Amino acid sequence: MMTTKAIFCFFVLFFSTSHGQSIIRQPIPLQQSFNINKTHGGSIIRLPLPLSSFNINKTQSSSDCSYTVTITTSCSSPKYTRDQISLSFGDSYGYQVYAARLDDPSSGAFERCSVDTYEITGPCLYEVCYLYLYRSGYDGWIPETVEVYGYYTGSVTFYYQTSIPNDVWYGFNYCNGASSSTSVGAMRLFGHLFQVFFCFACWKALFGSM
Helix, strand or coil, X not given: CCCHHHHHHHHHHHHHHHCHXXXXXXXXXXXXXXXXXXXXXXXXXXXCEEECCCCCCCCCCCCCEEEEEEEEECCCCCCCCCCEEEEEEECCCCCEEEECCCCCHHHCCCCCCCEEEEEEEECCCCCCCEEEEEEECCCCCCEEEEEXXXXXXXXXXXXXXXXXXXXXXXXXXXXXXXXXXXXXHHHHHHHHHHHHHHHHHHHHHHHHCC
């Protein structure tokens, strides 16, 4: 017959297996402004912010992945612009895509109400959680939206709809997922170790008492 200790161990093991998973795998709520569409990617809606300390990695030589970047110019923007416009986006793991000088006045890029599409290569990202634009000039170009599409990242749209300050990186940063994912992974590992320990304890209590 099983001892009281063995019965107690089986009860604890059952409880940790059936109820522990619901605690370990609690979903982490995203900020309300981050709306994920599982079919078409995500749409990020929030006011952009300046970032004076933004570091551009201009030495990355990896160009394993291609991204389609679609920039819509606001209808409140000047009729045409001679502003110098650069772009950078990346993920929470330090991978960054940088595109310098997207502007070309002779091509009619970034004219009022226009939609310009670029194919940009760079490192393969896990997701696109930040994006910044850099404008240098006196015409005052105003972007409306910037959409980034990658084969692995899906599509994410950043909504500007406002003018960009001169000579400063200006945009969005939502890269808070990496630390959360790490914490969840650690909790899951602890849960599995907990179950293994009690399996061993129950086994010993059961067969040691027969």
